[in-house]
Amino acid sequence: MVQAVRGVSWDIQPGEVLGIVGESGSGKSVSVSSILGLLPTPPAVISGGPVIFEGQNLLEMSERELRHIRGKKIAMIFQDPMTAFNPVKTIGHQIAEAIRVHDKSVSRSAARDRTIELLSMVDVPGPKARFSQYPHEYSGGMRQRAMIAMAIANKPSLLIADEPTTALDVTIQAQILELLEVVRKETDAATVLITHDLGVIAEVADRVVVMYAGKVVESTSVVALFQRPRHPYTLGLLGSLPRLEVRMDTLYSVPGQPPDMAHAPPGCAFASRCSLSRGRAECRNSVPELVKVGDSWSACHFLDEMELATQSVSEEIGLDIRIGKESQ
Amino acid sequence: MTSASMIGDIHTRLAPGEDILRVEDLSVEFPIKSTILRRKLGSVEAVAGISFDLHAGETLGLVGESGCGKSTTGLAVLRLIEHSGGSIIFRGHDLSKMKNSKMRPFRREMQIVLQDPQSSLDPRLTVRSIIAEPIRVHRLLDGKALRARVDELLELVGLRPAHGTRFPHEFSGGQQQRIGIARALALGPQLLVLDEPVSALDVSIQAQIVNLLERLQDELNLAYLFIAHDLSVVNHISDRIAVMYLGKIVEIGTSDELKSAPRHPYTRALLSAVPVPNPTRRGLGQRIVLEGDVPSPASPPSGCRFRTRCWKAQDVCATVEPVLEGNSTHTAACHFPEDA
Numbered sequence: 001m002v003q004a005v006r007g008v009s010w011d012i013q014p015g016e017v018l019g020i021v022g023e024s025g026s027g028k029s030v031s032v033s034s035i036l037g038l039l040p041t042p043p044a045v046i047s048g049g050p051v052i053f054e055g056q057n058l059l060e061m062s063e064r065e066l067r068h069i070r071g072k073k074i075a076m077i078f079q080d081p082m083t084a085f086n087p088v089k090t091i092g093h094q095i096a097e098a099i100r101v102h103d104k105s106v107s108r109s110a111a112r113d114r115t116i117e118l119l120s121m122v123d124v125p126g127p128k129a130r131f132s133q134y135p136h137e138y139s140g141g142m143r144q145r146a147m148i149a150m151a152i153a154n155k156p157s158l159l160i161a162d163e164p165t166t167a168l169d170v171t172i173q174a175q176i177l178e179l180l181e182v183v184r185k186e187t188d189a190a191t192v193l194i195t196h197d198l199g200v201i202a203e204v205a206d207r208v209v210v211m212y213a214g215k216v217v218e219s220t221s222v223v224a225l226f227q228r229p230r231h232p233y234t235l236g237l238l239g240s241l242p243r244l245e246v247r248m249d250t251l252y253s254v255p256g257q258p259p260d261m262a263h264a265p266p267g268c269a270f271a272s273r274c275s276l277s278r279g280r281a282e283c284r285n286s287v288p289e290l291v292k293v294g295d296s297w298s299a300c301h302f303l304d305e306m307e308l309a310t311q312s313v314s315e316e317i318g319l320d321i322r323i324g325k326e327s328q
Numbered sequence: 329m330t331s332a333s334m335i336g337d338i339h340t341r342l343a344p345g346e347d348i349l350r351v352e353d354l355s356v357e358f359p360i361k362s363t364i365l366r367r368k369l370g371s372v373e374a375v376a377g378i379s380f381d382l383h384a385g386e387t388l389g390l391v392g393e394s395g396c397g398k399s400t401t402g403l404a405v406l407r408l409i410e411h412s413g414g415s416i417i418f419r420g421h422d423l424s425k426m427k428n429s430k431m432r433p434f435r436r437e438m439q440i441v442l443q444d445p446q447s448s449l450d451p452r453l454t455v456r457s458i459i460a461e462p463i464r465v466h467r468l469l470d471g472k473a474l475r476a477r478v479d480e481l482l483e484l485v486g487l488r489p490a491h492g493t494r495f496p497h498e499f500s501g502g503q504q505q506r507i508g509i510a511r512a513l514a515l516g517p518q519l520l521v522l523d524e525p526v527s528a529l530d531v532s533i534q535a536q537i538v539n540l541l542e543r544l545q546d547e548l549n550l551a552y553l554f555i556a557h558d559l560s561v562v563n564h565i566s567d568r569i570a571v572m573y574l575g576k577i578v579e580i581g582t583s584d585e586l587k588s589a590p591r592h593p594y595t596r597a598l599l600s601a602v603p604v605p606n607p608t609r610r611g612l613g614q615r616i617v618l619e620g621d622v623p624s625p626a627s628p629p630s631g632c633r634f635r636t637r638c639w640k641a642q643d644v645c646a647t648v649e650p651v652l653e654g655n656s657t658h659t660a661a662c663h664f665p666e667d668a
Contacts, residue, residue: 023530125620139621140394169393169557171618174601178617196530199560199603203610222607240535242564244587244602250542251535251564257500258530273532323606 006214019205027214075151079163081143085135092131118149141172213269220296230298249318344385354414376575387552389566396572402521439512443524445504449496456492481510502533581658591660
């Protein structure tokens with residue numbers, strides 16, 4: 001049995017963008033898929049909870065009830081739009097279907113008009129002609145736009161974007177991030193953005209949850225995360241990020257690799273790679289709780305040593321990673 | 329010159345800064361074939377006449393978006409795929425028309441590391457056999473000497489000799505990439521083509537590999553052709569950078585020149601699109617969002633290939649193809665370049 005997600009809590013307000021960062025296998029996607037009932041059970045077992053959405057516990061809902069929420073009040077944008085769309089149906093057909101599934105009173109022609117309107121809203125050029133094209137006839141960036149159009153078709157109050165730009169080139173990524181910002185402003189939907197890219201987080205998120213080995217290790221505002229990392233893993237991520245805008249001597253390298261979740265260590269999962277721990281018994285034996293420190297939450301036994309660690313990483317890479325400091 | 333002395337000559341190490349590779353007007357075409365009869369319908373020029381040079385101990389970054397021809401360039405330089413025109417000059421020897429048998433001694437000097445370590449390592453071989461294979465193929469060492477060389481290579485890339493008995497699937501992505509690098513170093517090359525070597529890795533592991541590559545370069549005086557789409561990584565590791573768009577180099581210069589004073593509009597757009605990991609500067613940078621998508625390389629636009637997405641394009645851009653112009657280190661192919 002692999003415990004992929006181990007007691008994760010977060011909350012999000014309307015209109016807010018919550019970024020979830022972490023490396024592959026840290027449980028970012030699994031934690032979100034599970035709240036929507038998107039994981040096949042069995043083999044997956046979801047324990048714990050609750051997951052409260054607009055006052056209701058999603059984990060206690062029947063599949064029938066969930067179906068009214070998925071794609072309507074909560075919509076998802078996936079990393080790979082090629083596999084998310086059905087290849088043998090036209091894009092227009094699939095978006096119109098998403099509208100009619102949740103509102104039977106919409107006529108076919110009304111759904112068609114609405115779909116064309118949505119496609120033009122997400123800047124798909126020539127939306128009328130594009131309506132009757134198949135997914136393979138769209139470019140990667142355009143498919144992602146169509147997926148966003150489908151996600152916002154039913155005016156969701158929560159939008160979950162799972163690595164929405166990872167498969168895209170950087171200039172297309174810039175287009176999509178800009179579009180997500182426009183969509184957020186127009187719909188006031190809360191957005192959960194799952195990504196491994198701290199640059200993307202810095203560009204769009206309001207608050208950030210950092211995950212490591214199935215747990216939240218730090219949760220804070222986006223500015224605080226970059227100004228004053230409160231967890232050694234966050235510090236490692238910031239230090240290992242190559243930057244375009246400033247010169248660095250070298251990258252900070254977090255030694256080792258994430259633990260095998262089938263044999264998760266008993267104490268802090270980050271201990272063996274941590275620059276603070278240095279093999280101390282607390283780290284190896286007991287799991288640190290998330291505690292409030294300043295405006296942040298962090299799960300580390302030696303929080304008070306973070307300041308020093310941040311300085312030493314900054315010296316190693318030849319760049320003060322606490323943003324704001326270098327410009328003063 | 330006898331062939332033996334020629335081989336001795338190419339295997340001596342160059343001093344840092346000497347020319348190791350010179351690529352002139354390289355082009356690579358792929359045929360477009362009909363689905364049933366496999367008749368040739370036309371061709372795609374994936375690389376459309378590019379030139380650059382690379383010095384010993386130097387890193388040249390090759391950046392561009394998917395489909396711009398950067399990986400094709402890497403493969404063609406090593407003659408792992410055939411090119412349709414131009415020349416590849418490795419230490420004064422023209423490889424472009426050389427027969428395979430003659431290429432063999434040169435192959436020792438130029439190796440490749442690929443993006444996906446998992447699919448580039450044979451799952452049925454132990455790590456030791458994977459790393460030893462090139463040495464065996466070239467019949468350089470065997471027995472104890474071979475074992476010792478493999479142990480040395482494993483340690484060089486930060487693994488332990490004991491890891492040699494394991495299989496690739498027992499390793500994480502970062503460690504698999506280390507194995508790929510050890511294999512590439514087995515024959516003692518002077519030039520490595522690194523084709524997106526860190527793109528498949530997580531940030532914290534990516535930094536380990538980037539640091540490893542930098543250390544190896546210093547220790548072994550290696551020249552790198554570093555191919556990647558991530559400008560931040562390329563900028564960090566490269567001495568010079570070439571920017572490709574639709575099969576052409578549109579700008580080439582030192583990392584600092586390119587970053588602080590980009591001259592080609594595409595370079596500017598590319599730089600501005602890179603997310604800045606600093607939320608307090610959000611919205612301050614001038615972001616140039618390019619319209620539309622890259623055109624199909626099967627029917628590239630006339631004149632300047634970038635003109636269909638360029639905000640500066642004028643009539644001349646559709647008729648006259650711009651050539652690389654500038655000073656000795658920094659050139660750009662644009663009719664209306666940014667001020668130098």
